[in-house]
Amino acid sequence: MDQYLVYGLTRSYFTRKITGYLDYTQRPWLLEPGINNHPAATEAGWNGGIPVVTSPAGEFLWDSTSIIEHLENSAPDDASVLPADPTLRFLAYLLDDFSDEWFYRPAVGSRWSYPANTITAGWQTTEELSSGMPVPAAFLREQVVETMQGSLAKLGVNDDNMDAWMSEVLVPWMQALESHLGSSGYLLGERPCIADFAVFGANAAHFIADPYCRDLADEHGPGVVAHTYRLLLPHRQSFGPWLQSEALPDSLIAVIAQAGRHYLPWVAQATVEGSASVELADGITADIASTPFLDTARGVMLARYVAARTPELDAILERAGVLRYFADHVDQATSVPDLVAAARPADNRPYAIN
Incomplete structure (x- = not known):
């Protein structure tokens, strides 16, 4: 086999993050549609979060960020998505973390809360799953919709706050990206970084695909x-080329500042206290519990900060209004995983589906 096999769905946030990266680095791949039922990967330690990737050597890989970090070891320099500059690399990881751990909430929430999205994505997801589930499509679609709608509360999404997620989280994010990306740019310059693929996964699977x-x-x-x-x-x-870290544009600072509006205050508190409430708009809140996955991700993110910290980086984070969410929490830093050998973290489920 000279291709990567991607076990997931084309309407999946993290599946599209990986397939976008594989396309960019010119690695051939095939999709194997499915969720939750991959016995060989389970035997290897996978706990259910798609995608699972089988490498041409037969190795199982999972967790989107870990997969990309692992494959970067064999990527040509001109296609690397991790800048050599330590400051830019930290910012790439910061925006990757922000996109991965925050925007799947309105992505999944909007898919299963707004009828136009539910009708379209529900049938498209059912069509792919039907390839491995020989049951009537109408029955399968009903089960998919019921399962996903029943999981929304775990994301902090409900009927009372869904519109606020869209108007106060998603729309300002799109506006900030619009100002920064223009018609031809990427987050950190004229080439994509790892965070561009996090944003791409969210958009290709949800925000640009759902009506x-x-x-x-x-x-x-x-x-x-x-x-x-x-x-x-x-x-x-x-x-x-990449941007120069000593001369970052205001538009990028505004993108980074979006992380400080809701996500960083929430994750800084929730990963200490177990949960936290986010005020999305005046009187409209989301109560969201952390998970072991998020606790681990936060520890790694803080470890990346400790390793990359310089006066230059602190000045950039202060300029964006988010320094305190890193500098005041270094006691929670764990360690940066070594992903040269494999990409198989013990936990890759940000939340459990019912």
């Missing part, structure tokens, strides 16, 4: 739509 969300993107972030299609068709693009 209600696409209407919002067309209104507030046409540059975000363009960014999605640039990464969907990397063979048509020309790529250039």
Whole structure:
């Protein structure tokens, strides 16, 4: 086998993050549609979060960020998504973490809360799952919708706050990205970093694909739509250099500052106290518990900060208004995992599906 086998779904946030990266680095892949039922991967230690990737050597890999870090060991320098500059690399991980751990909440919530999204994505997901589940499609779709809608409370999403997630979390994010990306850029310069693929996964699977969300993107972030299609068709693009860390544009600082509006205050508290409440809008809140996965991710993120910390980095984070969420929490730092040998973390489930 000279191709990567990707076990997941095309309407999956993290599956698309990985397939976008594989396309960018010119690694051939095939999709094996499915969720939760991969006995060989389970035997190897996988605990259920898609995608699972089988390498050409037969190795099982999982957890999207870990997979990309692992594959970076064999990526050519001109296609690397991890900048050599320590400050830029930390910012890439910061935005990767922000996208991965925050925006799947409105992504999943909006898919299963707004009828236009539910009808479209529900049938498309059912169509793929049907390839391995020989049951009537109408029955399977009903089970998919019921299961996913029953999981929304774990994400902090409910009927009372869903609209606020869209207007106060998603729309400002799209507006900030719109100002920064323009018609041809990427987060850290003229080439994509790991965080671009986190953003791509969210958009390709949800925010640009689901009808209600696409209407919002067309209104507030046409540059975000363009960014999605640039990464969907990397063979048509020309790529250039990274930004210089000593001269970051205000537009990037505004993107980083979005993490300080809701996510960083919540994760800083929730990973200490077990849960925290987020005020999305005046009087509209989301109560969200942390998970062992998030606790681990937060410890790794803080370890990355400790390793990369310089006066230059602190000045950038202070400029974005988020320094305290790192500098005041270094006691929670754990260690940065070594992913040269494999990408198989013990836990890759940010939340449990019912």
